[in-house]
Amino acid sequence: MDMDLVSRSGWGARAFRTPAGATPYGRARLGVKVHYLGTAYSDRPHDGCPGYVRSLQAQHMDGNGWSDIAYSFVVCTHGTVYEGRGLERRNAANGNTSLNDAHYAVCALLGASGLTEPPDAQLHGMRDAIEHCRGEGPAGDEIARHADGFATACPGPALTSWVRAGAPRPSGGGSGGSGGSTTHTVRAGETLSGIATAYPGVTWQQIAQANRIPAPYTIHPGQRLTIPAQRSAPVSHEPFPGASFFRVGTDSPIITRMGRRLVEEGCSHYRVGPGPRWSEADRRSYAAWQRKLGFTGADADGIPGRTSWDRLRVPRG
Ligand SMILES: [Zn+2]
Ligand SMILES: [Zn+2]
Structure with missing residues (x-):
């Protein structure tokens, strides 16, 4: 999988103060609260994002006198996730100790003025952080939202709409973003294909993609699914079939079309083919594509993740 996660050392975090900054969570987290900056924010080239996160930490530590950056994670407009207090240590962003103990805090680098609409990449990054x-x-x-249970305007109108829609991944390729999507609560016995028939113009694959449901497409009663808005133009690229699709035994024309795109991108490790059966040559070729995108380590293991898959733009059959 290829979430773009930058560790504290990766963005040059200062050490947090102890003991307050080291306080662990006291109970199970119910989920995630979404934040924005609430100040003016201008978008910037990605190489300026780590410095901005450092300035945010300095503001929280030196300006507010806190023990560390308040958030669990911060997400830039380019979709990169920066580790704040991370998974182990209680955040300081949700309003009070009880609220901080109940949910993680994920903040989008998005302003109350200046840049106020999250780019698609940022929504993917927010979703990555939530799933992490x-x-x-x-x-x-x-x-x-931060505003759920605490009096604040955070996270602003755009992210409020997004959270109310179920925080869906943007439907790639369309210009409509997440607007117009609805939520479907799964009932016992329902399948993705059955649900899709209730929403004309939406395929079950699009629902799987919007909710990041991997093969074999298991859903459960009570699960809330984002139903993407119906789009006038057909999707022209293969939706991400889930990481578990890519394993020995898979025999699908999607693998062939993926391989052709990898060849076009100069990432071929094929001696024959590409063909429909997932092979070591596919894995090595895909790893070359991940490295071409800048992924390293486990993120360049040759097993497709959503980000690299969407960028490959495999044509639909
Ligand atoms: Zn907030
Ligand atoms: Zn960035």
């Missing part, structure tokens, strides 16, 4: 908290935190499924 859920999976590794661990944390429950709640996605709420």
